Amino acid sequence: MKVKIVSPLEKKRWIAAYLFIAPIVILFVIFRIYPLFYNFVLTFMKWNVFKSEGTWVGLNNYIKLIHDETFFCALKNTLLYTVIFVPVQITAGLGIALLLNVKFPGRTFCRTIFFMPYIVTLIATAAIWRWLYHPASGLINAVLERLNLPTCLWLHGIHTALGSVIIYSLWQSIGYSMIIFLAGLQTIPQRYYEAAEIDGASKFQSFTFITLPLLTPTLLLVLVMTSILAFGVFDQIYVMTQGGPIHATLVLVLYTYKLAFTFLKFSYAATVAVVFFSLTLLVTIIELKLLGKRRMTY
């Protein structure tokens, strides 16, 4: 049996290291891990927020969830939002990153323009877009009318509200994926492209056989982050539509918020939150499993 002898100096270093990370770990446990478990416990109770006391109800909250039409509406909207937002965000982000990876005059300016919506306060930009989208007094419909194009109810229409929010979200966050892809593209050695060019590969072949495979880690990161962000969309919907019209843009996080802070149903909100967390975790694990296998290096 091997016995590792730890010198007093090394021991001191370890202690110092643990002491340095201790505050953040303690805070993480208090504000992240503990609430997570407490939230789970809450799902089996009926909690009175004013009296800070609860009664045990077993699986009642979960049974109620199964019959809750509004929950399934929120789930449907969340999935729809994610399924549209994520692929478009990744494709567009990658496309723009590829274009802005090429040297041309004004490239830095263009990169800044694309990234700027991401760093400006989301609440402010969402409020501006809410005005832009207004069917009667908004700029978008005014321009469309001028060009004799059909106008739209945008955020006011049941069938157009979610799409309008997605368009805004794409505009707001495309810079984020662009920057990450750009960073990923910088890590691909130029010699691979040179070698491919010498061998007569086309641009498309270079992209397919060099860029994409070597970009897989970055792609995985963007996919996971974007999926999590899409599942947890809240701010822009809260500002722009509050989940309306008639639940057309109601998503899981907003539903959880309403249950807790409008209807004071904390236990039931905790139940929805647990389901939401589980779904997000499941999707993330699937993505990691599927794409993680396809990592490649040359």
Added chain:
Amino acid sequence: MRKEFMIGVIVSILMVFFVCSAVPAGTIELWTDEASMDRGVERSWNWIYSEYERKTGEKVKVVYVPYDELEKKLMAGFAAGTAPDIMAIDRSWLPSFLKNELVEPFPSDLQKKWESIALPVFKKFKIKGKVYTLPYGIDLYGLNYNKNMFREVGLDPNDPPETWKEFRACAKKLTKYGTDGKVTRMGFGIRYLGHPGGVVHKHLWAIWSAGASLVEPPDVLRGGKAGFNNEAGFAAVDLMVKMLYEDRSTAFGFPDPRQAFVEKLGAMFICCPRCTTWRYFKEAPDMDYGIAPNPRAERGEHVTNLNAHPTLCVTSTSDKKVLAFKFIEYLMRPEIQLYIPLTTNIDKLGFGYPPFSKSIWTHGWFASNPYYIKTLELTKYARIYPVNVHLAEVFEIFGSYMVKAWHKEISVKEALAKAEKEVNAVLAEE
């Protein structure tokens, strides 16, 4: 090392002392959203607080919170044990607080005083014979209409529509269309966006007038049943469907009805005059507008929502209840009762709160002011919201289905049936 340690201890003790002394004894804490509304309101109330301190030596520490955040902040305060002594809330929130016994009823002598000064209509605010709040901002919904537009289309501006039939005919006549056939000016501004509860508030006049109700009986804190899945409820919801698709006298896609009215994109809408008249004065000074009772169903009566925001109540968790009620009593003084409505919205010449005290209504300024004369007329038709702990959810459910029916996503019959099922399930909860 020992010296630094001692200094650290002394500094900590001093900090704790200063924190603890931030709210000195004899100070009551009041949470309100009033200042977020208007500078004139803030000035008026600040004067009241300073006068109270000058006369009694007792301070009122006021915390201003935006309306949308106030209920949540109060909830967090009660949960954390940091709730104020007095809260100035929207009366429709009261059932949630009553359910958890968080509001203190007025002592009997103060209640007697309240009853002696209140305009008779405000006695509807008593719950099971007890008084819990002193209302200040009183909402009474009425039909706001543009008299200039009435004249323009040949309608008598002094003869607003009485019945739904007249209302529909007026709205149709007042509507304008573009060359593409789309509505460019609504005869009636429909509220369909935003919180479903807000949509229901603006349509209760029709529901009640037709003979339906949200919850039956309306004065039970717990339990009850939905009272809208019937012929009356159908007629009330169907009224807007007919105006949207048959008459085409209203439409989606316009700004909020208040905004549309100010911008002359709508000829009529339903709202409380208190929230709107000051806007006309500022944003549409040439507006010649009228206020009338809400149109009634053919065999129904005129009905108007009576709500109060803000309404002041003492929290049951307060350890300064005596002081808190003392301040409430101060607000009932005749000079304060006169001051508030005269000076709120001071920048807009005082189209402010309708007075709570009946004696103020006979004061020359109010008795001759057309806005107040009309408001007093509206009190004849006043009806309060159900006092039910699940009221917020009932509003949300009913409002969602009603708007679905207006969008023709489902039929009115189906909307009412589904809403009834969900509302009854909610009302059956503890």
